[in-house]
Structures are given as C-alpha cells and as structure tokens.
Amino acid sequence: MKTIEKKLLVIGGGPGGYVAAIRAGQLGIPTVLVEGDRLGGTCLNIGCIPSKALIHVAGEFEKATYFSGDHPLGIRVQSPSLDLARAQKWKDGVVGKLTGGVGALLRKAGVRVVQGWAQVVDGKTVEVATREGEPVRITCEHLLLATGSVPVELPNLPLGGPVVSSTGALDFTEVPKHLVVVGAGYIGLELGIAWRKLGADVAVVEAAGHVLPAYDEELTKPVAASLRKLGITLHVNCKAEGLTDTGDGLRVRSAQADEYVLPADKVLVAVGRVPRTAGFGLESLQLDMAGRAVRIDDQCRTSMRNVWAIGDVAGEPMLAHRAMAQGEMVAEIIAGERRRFAPQAIPAVCFTDPELVVAGFTPEEAQQKGIEVKVASFPFAANGRALSMEAGEGFVRVVARQDNHQILGWQAVGQGVSELAAVFCHSIEMGARLEDVAGIIHAHPTLGEAVLESALKALGHALHI
Ligand code: FAD
Ligand code: NAD
Numbered sequence: 001m002k003t004i005e006k007k008l009l010v011i012g013g014g015p016g017g018y019v020a021a022i023r024a025g026q027l028g029i030p031t032v033l034v035e036g037d038r039l040g041g042t043c044l045n046i047g048c049i050p051s052k053a054l055i056h057v058a059g060e061f062e063k064a065t066y067f068s069g070d071h072p073l074g075i076r077v078q079s080p081s082l083d084l085a086r087a088q089k090w091k092d093g094v095v096g097k098l099t100g101g102v103g104a105l106l107r108k109a110g111v112r113v114v115q116g117w118a119q120v121v122d123g124k125t126v127e128v129a130t131r132e133g134e135p136v137r138i139t140c141e142h143l144l145l146a147t148g149s150v151p152v153e154l155p156n157l158p159l160g161g162p163v164v165s166s167t168g169a170l171d172f173t174e175v176p177k178h179l180v181v182v183g184a185g186y187i188g189l190e191l192g193i194a195w196r197k198l199g200a201d202v203a204v205v206e207a208a209g210h211v212l213p214a215y216d217e218e219l220t221k222p223v224a225a226s227l228r229k230l231g232i233t234l235h236v237n238c239k240a241e242g243l244t245d246t247g248d249g250l251r252v253r254s255a256q257a258d259e260y261v262l263p264a265d266k267v268l269v270a271v272g273r274v275p276r277t278a279g280f281g282l283e284s285l286q287l288d289m290a291g292r293a294v295r296i297d298d299q300c301r302t303s304m305r306n307v308w309a310i311g312d313v314a315g316e317p318m319l320a321h322r323a324m325a326q327g328e329m330v331a332e333i334i335a336g337e338r339r340r341f342a343p344q345a346i347p348a349v350c351f352t353d354p355e356l357v358v359a360g361f362t363p364e365e366a367q368q369k370g371i372e373v374k375v376a377s378f379p380f381a382a383n384g385r386a387l388s389m390e391a392g393e394g395f396v397r398v399v400a401r402q403d404n405h406q407i408l409g410w411q412a413v414g415q416g417v418s419e420l421a422a423v424f425c426h427s428i429e430m431g432a433r434l435e436d437v438a439g440i441i442h443a444h445p446t447l448g449e450a451v452l453e454s455a456l457k458a459l460g461h462a463l464h465i
Contacts, residue, residue: 001127001218004031004134008280008334009140011118011280012415014041015320017146018102018312020327025109027335032126033106036117042148042312043320046167049098050188053091055351056169059198073390083196084175091170114138120281122184123307124170142306143335145294146327147280149273149312156242157182157250162266163243166191169268176200176266180250182240184211189223189352196230197353203233203239203253204263207271210352215363215411218377222393222413223352230353235262243267256341268292273315285464298340300330322346342402343410345428355417359424360409372402374434378460379416381451384464385446391415396450398434399459405459406432417445423451434458 008024010017023032038045038175041302062210064080067073102221116130121141128136144317151165159165166187169179170423177200179190196202204211204227209232211227212220227234237255244251255401275293277283288295300308307332311323325346329339345360366373377397380386396416400407412425427437437455442448449464456462 002134004032004114004136004138006030006112006138006140008032008142008144008331009138010034010146011039011126011146012146012148012311013039013102013113013247014146014148014311014323015043016323016327017041017144017272018106018322019328020144020146020310020331021111022105022109023328024333024334025106027331029335031110031416032112032114032140034114034116034118034126034138034393036115038107039097039102039113041097041146043323044102046170046319046378049181050095050170051166051187051194052351053094054087055190055194056138057087057091057340058194059353062197066431071298079214082175084198088171088173092111094460096285097456107126116282120284122283123304144327144330145282145302145309145312145313146305146323147276147282147313149318151269152274154269154271155184157267157269162247162264163338164268166268166270169195169266169270169360172266178203178263178266179266179268180205180240180262181268181270183270183271183272183424184208184236184252185214185236185272186212186350188268189227189261189350191268191270193227193353196232201231201263205235205238205250205262206242207237207239209237211236212356213350213360215356217360217415218413219356219358219362219397220282222354223350223356225393226353228296240269273312273318275315278315293458298342299333300326300341302329317346317348319348343429347425347426349421350411351418352412353432354392356411356413357417357421357424358409358411359438360407360428361399362409362411363397366408371408372403373408374400374402374458376454376462378450378457378462378465380447380450382451383447385447385449386414387429388445389415390449396420396454398437398451398454400434400455400458407432407434407455410451412450414447420447420451423448 008031009034010021023091067075067077116128118126130174169191179200179202181188181204184204241251250264292311296314310326312318349358350356363375377395380394395411434455442452
C-alpha cells in the first residue's frame with residue numbers, strides 16, 4: 001500500500017478543514033488534506049454559497065414580478081418569466097468558481113490533497129480508498145477532524161421521492177407547485193422564502209410556537225410578518241406526521257391534536273443537522289463526546305493527545321465562519337503559537353427576507369447571566385437610507401452593561417442587515433462602550449446610522465426619534 005507521512009493530516013475539506021490546511025501550509029507545516037467528496041465541503045457545495053445564490057435569483061425575480069404591476073417607482077416590466085435551468089447553471093457556476101479557488105489556494109500553500117474517504121485506523125493513521133483505486137495509508141503527528149455534519153432525518157419522513165433535505169431543495173429542476181417545509185429554522189426559512197419568490201406555493205410546519213425559535217419574538221416578528229405578506233402559510237406548534245398514502249400530501253398534527261393534510265409535491269425536511277462522527281472508524285478512538293459532537297477544549301483539542309476537532313463535528317454553533325476561525329487557530333497552535341478560541345461574539349446571520357443578525361448577548365442571555373443591562377432599539381422607519389430603498393420594517397438593538405456601558409450584544413432585523421455583522425463584532429470584541437460608538441461619525445445616508453442612533457438612544461439622547 002502506498003504511504004504518505006506528514007506532520008498534519010486533516011480529514012475534511014470544508015471551511016474548517018481547508019482553512020486549517022492553508023494556514024498550516026503558510027506556516028511551513030507539512031500537511032495533507034483528505035476529502036471524500038468535493039473541496040469546499042457543505043458550505044461551498046451544498047450550503048452557504050448555493051443557498052445564497054438561489055436566494056439572490058429569487059430576490060431578483062421577485063423584484064421583476066413586483067414591477068410588472070402598478071408601482072410608485074414608475075418602473076414597468078412586462079410579464080417576467082424564469083428559466084430555472086439557466087438560473088441553476090449560474091448558481092452552480094458560482095459554486096464552481098469558489099471550489100476551484102479552494103483547490104488553487106491549497107496548492108499555493110503547498111498542501112497535498114488526497115481525494116477519497118478516510119478511514120481512521122488510530123490517532124496517527126488513516127487509510128484512504130482513493131478514487132484512482134490504490135488505497136493510501138497516511139501517518140501523521142497531528143490528526144485534525146473536520147468532517148462536518150449531516151441533516152437530521154425524521155423517522156416518519158425518510159428522505160427519498162418527494163422528501164428532500166436542503167441538498168435536494170437547492171437543485172429542484174422545476175419550481176414545486178406545493179412545497180411544504182418542515183422546520184422554520186435557518187434552512188427552512190431561507191429556502192422556503194426563495195422558492196416562494198420563485199413561484200411555489202409554500203407552507204411551513206414548525207414544532208415550536210414561532211419561527212426561528214432560537215431568537216426572541218421581537219426580533220422574529222418582522223420575519224413572520226414578511227412570510228405572511230409573501231403568502232407563505234405558517235403552521236406553528238405543529239408536527240409533521242408523514243406523507244399521505246397517495247404521497248402527494250403531508251399529514252400534520254397541531255398542538256390541539258387535530259390532524260390535517262397539506263398538499264405537497266415536495267417536502268423539505270430542515271429540522272437541524274448533526275455532527276458527522278460515524279462511518280469512518282472514529283468510534284475506535286473512543287474520544288470523549290459532548291452529546292453527538294466530539295468534545296473539545298478551548299484550543300479544539302479532543303480527549304486524545306494531538307487529535308483535534310473543528311467546525312460542525314465539534315457541535316454548535318454550526319457556522320462556516322466559526323469552523324474557519326477554529327481551523328486557523330489549530331494550525332497556529334501546531335506551529336507553536338499561543339492561541340485560545342475565546343471569541344466574545346460569533347455572529348449569526350439568517351438570510352431571510354428581511355435578514356436577521358445576532359452578535360453577542362441578547363437581552364435575555366444577559367439577564368440569564370445576571371448582568372444588568374441597558375437595551376435600546378432604533379427602527380429603520382426613522383432611517384433615511386432604509387426609507388429610500390423601500391426597506392420596510394426592521395430595527396437595530398443594542399445591549400450594554402448598565403454599570404460601565406460596555407457593549408455586550410447587537411441584534412438587527414431588516415433588509416441588508418447581514419453587512420452590519422462586521423461592525424457589531426468589531427465593537428464587541430474591542431470592548432467598546434456606548435459612548436465610543438456614539439462618538440463615531442457614521443456616513444449618511446446608511447443603515448449604519450441606525451447603529452449610531454441605537455447607541456445614542458441607550459444613552460438617552462437619540463437624535464432622530
Ligand atoms: P463541512 O463543510 O461539512 O465539510 C466537511 C467535509 O468533510 C465534507 O466535504 C465531507 O465530504 C468531508 N468528509 C467527511 N467525512 C470524511 C471522511 N471520512 N473522509 C474524507 N472526507 C470526509 N453557515 C454559515 O455560516 N452561513 C450560512 O449562510 C450557511 N448556510 C447554510 C446553508 C445550508 C443549506 C446548509 C446545509 C448549511 C449552511 N451553513 C451556513 C452551515 C455551514 O455549511 C457549516 O457550518 C460549515 O460547512 C461547516 O464546515 P466544516 O468544515 O465543519 O464541515
Ligand atoms: P435549525 O436548528 O436552524 O432549525 C430547525 C427547526 O426545526 C427549529 O425551528 C425546530 O424547532 C424545528 N423542528 C425540529 N423538529 C421538528 C419537527 N419534528 N417538526 C417541525 N419542526 C421541527 O436547523 P436547520 O434549519 O436545519 O439548519 C441546520 C444548521 O445549519 C443551523 O443550525 C445552522 O447552524 C446552519 N445554517 C446556517 C445558516 C446561516 O448561517 N445563514 C443557514 C442555513 C443553515
């Protein structure tokens with residue numbers, strides 16, 4: 001059997017694994033990365049990127065449709081139509097550009113890439129059944145697990161036929177007539193809204209009492225209102241029971257125990273994701289687990305010396321930027337740097353319409369930690385930029401310590417607020433106080449002025465409300 005020996009072996013070429021490998025290569029660490037499927041992992045191939053590309057297509061198509069009616073902006077479009085095959089090709093092109101870029105970056109960093117599924121032999125050895133046929137044995141000093149996650153399946157709604165996960169829902173070749181989405185979390189709402197805008201009749205079934213139940217209702221209310229405006233029907237406090245015998249409907253049970261049927265030619269199951277820890281011999285290492293995730297410390301070390309885990313395989317929050325930050329850190333620790341993973345804020349953005357962004361503590365989280373806080377919100381209804389781009393409902397909210405005004409968290413909901421994630425995190429990580437943000441000149445007219453105004457409002461002297 002062919003053998004390869006490197007200081008660092010990374011299993012998984014998603015954002016966690018490929019970033020770790022690039023950084024390790026930059027630092028001169030001999031590195032090999034094993035990927036069984038496509039470089040870029042879930043995020044680039046079947047997650048963040050294709051979903052945002054599809055959301056963009058849907059948004060543009062909706063705009064065109066919107067302008068086909070009588071519109072105050074005076075724009076008139078004659079009955080727009082959608083060439084879905086062409087749109088999918090464009091989306092796949094965006095994915096191809098980025099995944100090709102990852103391959104080039106790995107080569108530039110001197111990382112050896114082995115295509116094939118890794119089977120863990122022990123903490124320093126894996127075997128790979130390569131695509132070319134001949135198996136390879138790789139030995140290493142450090143083993144980095146970056147195997148990601150897989151969708152949760154519901155026993156009464158197994159994937160197959162009309163029942164799809166996000167992967168299937170990104171690749172529909174026809175706009176479904178009736179799409180039922182099970183789970184009103186990130187995936188369900190992002191993709192449910194996109195397919196609604198592309199013309200599907202969409203219903204969302206959610207077990208909890210409101211959409212995006214991880215966030216407070218004040219924050220999710222504008223999203224729920226927009227769903228209603230888009231004509232998406234919401235079935236909260238409801239559970240999916242299974243397909244009807246004819247296979248063209250979903251049986252749903254409400255909290256009052258009524259059962260009814262929603263017409264469905266496609267059902268998207270989006271009820272969460274679980275770490276990928278099975279099927280490649282990981283069990284043999286008998287690592288300590290944290291639920292279904294590999295347990296890690298604040299340097300991403302597992303319970304076995306020189307075995308590391310990053311990204312989705314190490315549990316929540318399952319976000320690409322967290323995986324990347326952990327990957328970069330592990331490479332630097334292996335190179336001898338002193339690093340710890342202790343961010344004050346890992347931002348989370350929901351690319352719904354309107355968008356929602358959360359960074360640091362919400363008022364509720366601060367309260368649970370026993371911290372007395374000042375909370376202030378500034379509505380986009382009083383922001384010139386939001387009005388001039390028909391941004392609709394939304395607001396920015398700040399959470400700061402009552403005693404010294406240090407900013408602990410920001411939340412926002414509204415059109416285009418995803419781009420505020422950076423300023424939110426900067427102020428939190430730099431230990432800014434309300435007075436610091438209030439003293440910065442924010443360009444006019446921008447959505448960022450709502451950030452300034454919420455800080456001013458928390459200090460008791462907002463100017464534009
Ligand atoms: P992954 O990206 O899952 O990569 C793991 C890789 O390991 C895979 O390529 C897999 O093939 C490979 N692998 C696994 N086992 C083996 C083995 N034994 N041998 C060889 N290779 C192996 N996050 C965001 O931050 N923003 C978003 O907008 C966003 N949108 C999303 C939309 C969707 C539809 C989905 C499904 C997810 C989204 N996410 C988003 C989450 C994001 O994709 C993940 O958090 C991120 O991909 C995790 O990176 P990772 O490197 O840990 O794992
Ligand atoms: P999620 O945890 O965001 O949402 C799952 C939803 O399904 C929850 O609202 C839950 O209450 C509901 N649910 C659970 N069981 C149910 C049942 N039997 N019937 C009805 N509803 C049920 O999970 P997701 O949307 O599948 O996304 C998985 C992960 O992928 C996310 O946690 C996130 O980490 C990542 N992701 C991130 C982004 C982003 O950053 N923009 C986008 C997509 C996915």
